[in-house]
Amino acid sequence: MLTNKDLMKEVTDYAERVSSHEMQVAMKVHTHVRRYLGDFLFREGFIEIPPVILSPITDPLNHPTLDPTFTCYGHNYQLTKSMIFHKQLAVLGYDKIFSFSPNLRFEPLERVKSGRHLFEFTQLDLEVRNASRDDVMALMERMYAGLMAYCVETLKDDLASIGRTLTVPAAPFRRVGFLDAKEQYGESFENDLSRDSTDPLWIVDIPLLDREFYDREDPERPNILLDMDLLYPEGYGEASSGGEREWEYAQIMKRIEKKEQDPLDFCVLVDLAQEGKIVPSAGFGIGIERLVRYICGFDRIEMAALFPKVPGKLCI
Numbered sequence: 001m002l003t004n005k006d007l008m009k010e011v012t013d014y015a016e017r018v019s020s021h022e023m024q025v026a027m028k029v030h031t032h033v034r035r036y037l038g039d040f041l042f043r044e045g046f047i048e049i050p051p052v053i054l055s056p057i058t059d060p061l062n063h064p065t066l067d068p069t070f071t072c073y074g075h076n077y078q079l080t081k082s083m084i085f086h087k088q089l090a091v092l093g094y095d096k097i098f099s100f101s102p103n104l105r106f107e108p109l110e111r112v113k114s115g116r117h118l119f120e121f122t123q124l125d126l127e128v129r130n131a132s133r134d135d136v137m138a139l140m141e142r143m144y145a146g147l148m149a150y151c152v153e154t155l156k157d158d159l160a161s162i163g164r165t166l167t168v169p170a171a172p173f174r175r176v177g178f179l180d181a182k183e184q185y186g187e188s189f190e191n192d193l194s195r196d197s198t199d200p201l202w203i204v205d206i207p208l209l210d211r212e213f214y215d216r217e218d219p220e221r222p223n224i225l226l227d228m229d230l231l232y233p234e235g236y237g238e239a240s241s242g243g244e245r246e247w248e249y250a251q252i253m254k255r256i257e258k259k260e261q262d263p264l265d266f267c268v269l270v271d272l273a274q275e276g277k278i279v280p281s282a283g284f285g286i287g288i289e290r291l292v293r294y295i296c297g298f299d300r301i302e303m304a305a306l307f308p309k310v311p312g313k314l315c316i
Helices: 005-018 021-043 084-090 109-114 133-154 156-161 178-185 189-196 249-258 263-274 288-296
Strands: 069-072 075-079 096-104 120-129 174-177 201-204 227-231 238-244 281-287
Touching: 021 096, 021 133, 021 156, 021 288, 084 096, 084 120, 084 263, 084 281, 120 133, 120 288, 133 156, 133 227, 133 238, 133 281, 174 178, 178 189, 178 201, 189 201, 189 227, 227 281, 238 288, 249 263, 281 288
Parallel strands: 174 201
Antiparallel strands: 069 075, 096 120, 120 281, 201 227, 227 238, 238 281
């Protein structure tokens, strides 16, 4: 018998949530989304690689999170916050790769207010060898527009039953410079731009210190990165983040130093770069729960997850 009152309440809430009509639709959307995205990438010539849960290296991110380490067989491991480094390693052997990757990011408690943060989620992560930012942006636009068209055709009745109507955007999506957006809207520009938009849009040319060291600095524009964020319309916020990657040893070391980080934390990438084995690539990740939330038009992301992990809450 359960004795933890918080856990008992979570089980009771789950029993109600799992049988709700909204959750039935959400899980059907999940199934179709994963199948569509996998099939799309297969047709595009991608190889699916298995996800990585534990590793000595993982994404440092550009905002604070709790970073627990685990000792296993005498070695330290971390939980995967994203497969960014593993993607860079995978394209040493394959031109195009993707993975449905579980990510664990123990976010600050205040992020629960956003309605779009979980501390365990799944990310479709992909990378393309010798690709440019424009290449992967065009790929995302094809994939996103194709998925919306598929949902409109295949899931129209299910979405209508929860009061949701989708539109299919036309490519190319609008591009807005990070600094221009910040000047016009202020610090909350992502939320404001998303809220005011009826179609997805890109935020591009993000300042160097606002992102991680592995995002490539534009060789023609110092301190500006060749990366991008995709924003959902209707106020649903960030959908995807990605860009070109640093691959040259000297540049990687310079960027790590600028971020005041320890090269030993990224020794696998650093050592291979020093040997000249890292190759140019570009890619992005898109959160599956956020995507399902947008497609369904839900107020909060936990409505789009069967076992949602909400920051600060005991979750089954």
